[in-house]
Amino acid sequence: MLSNLRPHSIRARFTLVSGIISLIVFAVIGTGLDLAIWTRIQDNIFKETERVATDWIGSLQPGAPYPPVLKTRINLLQLVDDQGKVVAASTAAAGQSPLSTMRPPNDDRISHGTQCTTRDGCLVLTAIRVPPLETQVLWQGQPHFVYAGMAEPGMLSTHELELLTSAGVLAAAALAAWATWWVVGRALRPVAMIRAKTAEITVSDLSMRVPEPPGCDEIAQLARTSNKTLARLEAAVEQQRQFASVVSHELRSPVAGLHTQLEEALLYPTDVDPMKTITTALSTTERLQAIIDDLLVLARIRSAPPAAPEPIDLGALITEEVATRVHGTPVRTHTTGRVTVLGNKIQLIGVLNNLLVNAQRHADTSVEVTTTRTSDHAVITVTDDGPGIAPHDRERVFEPFIRLEDGRRRDPGGSGLGLAISRAVITAHHGTIEIEDSPRGARFVIRLPLIPAGERTAAMVRTS
Template sequence: MLDDDRTEGSIWQRCSIRTRLTAITAAVMALICTVVAALALMAVREDVRDHRTKNLVAQAVEITQQVHEKGTIPPLAKTPGTAIQVFDPSGILVAATSNVANAPPMNKLMLRPTGYATTNICDLRAFPGECKIGIYFPFYMPDGMWRLHMAVPDVPWYVSFTVLGLFIVGWILLVGATALAANRIVGRTLAPVDIMTSKLAEITVGDLSQRVPVPWFHDELRRLAERANQTLDRAETAVERQRRFASDTSHDLRSPLTAMRTEIEEALLHPEDIDWDTTARTLLDSVERLQALVSSLLQIARLDAGAPRRHDTIDLAELVTSELALRPRRVTVTEQLTPDVMVTGDRLHLARLLGNLLDNAERHAESNVTIRVTRDDGTAVLEVQDDGNGIPPDKRDIIFQRFVRLEASRKKDAGGTGLGLPIARQIAESHGGTLTIGDSPRGARFVLRIPLCH
């Protein structure tokens, strides 16, 4: 039984939206038509029954009038299913149709003194299993009150096969027309989805420039198409960034490896002329550069992957103090730290951000680096400023791109990777903050803003 249920469910789930909506619409219309048809059939049956009852009363009146006029009981009609009984004042059956000639009165209204009455009569001995519309019609003659009993077939629940056939044909036509209309309407409504699906199937990683067509109507499908195009925009940007990243990474990884290979090959060609201490130090510099590059690449990969970070409560002034205590001083560092500037974030990531800013500042500073920690309108502000040559305004956004190094930076440190500042900005953004370059009378001033801890 469970297997059958799962099979039925899977079949329904495999159906298209168009088929499911058409089936649901047809089922709802079928239910409505069934209810309406049942109510209409009941109303028609009631009308036919009232009409048949009125005819029965008219027949009874006609019989009594003929008895009054002629003084004798006229020949009783022998219509199939009809039964008639006439009783004199003493209760003797004086006339009847053959089917109730030897039967007792057809209904129990014999004690009714005046006025006629209609009733339902079921399971008469002459009509077992059938119901009739019966009438009790008393009328006066000179010798007293006579009683007329009549019964005609009741109206069946379906009224007649013709009426039932009309209802069935109407039911089928309405449900069929509704299903057909629903199928066409849903098909036209979902046509843009089919077009978008076909277009998405054509888009590959090698060509993300294509976009899905946007429908004319400003409805949910238009919003879906717009969101799909926005997603494709982001995907194209991300793939292009990954391609550039892979290209730049391969170049930067190749440089120290090539230098190391050259040193080793030269040492092997002329082992007697090589100063092995110098060679080892040169190789160690290349290894350190390679190690720094790999470490930066791993950090970027973690940030790009959106790896979950810790949510520590951190005092920025205390973080700066502890990090400075671990670093060798190449230049003078001036500290202007406001205590109790608390933020929520990953301590290791923020320490990496601060270290990258300090490395950059010390590389370009002439004699001094200034670090400030302040509050500003619900935001924690960390500034790192050097007294070097500064950064031209038109280059302030470029330096946050990966592997981008300005000419001044290459002269200061030829072994840099160009990843320190991009990593720092990415860490800031992952903490809901910003990292920008502010104006300063001298040197470069990097400004980190992070929401304060509430």
């Protein structure tokens, strides 16, 4: 039930919280201010009544006391004996009963207070005991008391002060709530624009971007991050579309050829050799299976979460793999000490085998593999002495199903996915693979980040 009453808007929530907190804070401030003003007014009246009463006491003479002549707002003044009889009084207090029964304590001759009656309302009073010396001279030691006061000001008696303070508290809290509503609304305005633009973005059109507000606050950073995410998403979707188009095109040809062969065998059973048809169909299905397996490997590398990396000595890895290649063009290796990276050993072996197979296929006499290191990268170079790759084709060969004419001639059954898989693996290892200039043949260069010195020592301890 309470959750339904809670505002759903962030703007409304902030405004409500700000209004409640402001109301509490201003209420505390208003209460303190009200008490301070109320006390200040009373203190001023008490000081004035005390001064008026003291002045009258100082002017008393032996005999019948004369009524005081008042020139201040303190208009109530009475001289009362210890029997409660009014001996003398000001004009406003004449003919009245004693203003108060309040008597100063024995240890203090002055008392302040407020006296309220149903008939006269409330009076702010000061009661002063006449000093013993004056009492002895004037009344033979009989105690007398002077009462000085005035009607309680309307600001105190009618609760006008409390009403004004309450109105000020409410006005201040309302102003704080409105300011919060305005400030939060202005701050969230870019969020509303981002939300509206995001609602317009669909899978069919990922080219739109959300508006980026100026500045470097959290909302601006969110907008920039969202646009970067949209750019990556657009690139991924476009890559997926191109990949699907290429895959469908590459699979259509062998499937169409297989369909044609089987259809001819059914339509012309006497003219078609069934064994030849089956052999050709089996070869076609093997090619389809190879393409599908490579596609699965490529998709798994791009989408599956990476396996836990392990420290790999590239020099030892290359030496072991080259030693297993006893057939084909000779492969020479050159390594420079221990070069350790973090990675997936099986995937890196697959990349190395793919490059060695390509190099041996196109080499004339030899293949050379070297491992070196720079300040922060391990560098693997695979070079052959074959015809090489033209500069304008050096990026194309890493695209799926791209096969140059020389490659089709040397390996008609290839899928055209080997280099695409190799680049995907190296990219997943935060490295690069490129084809660089070479005096003769093709020169593939792989760069992988080295393990930092501290991590390298820890890795050597774990593997030892």
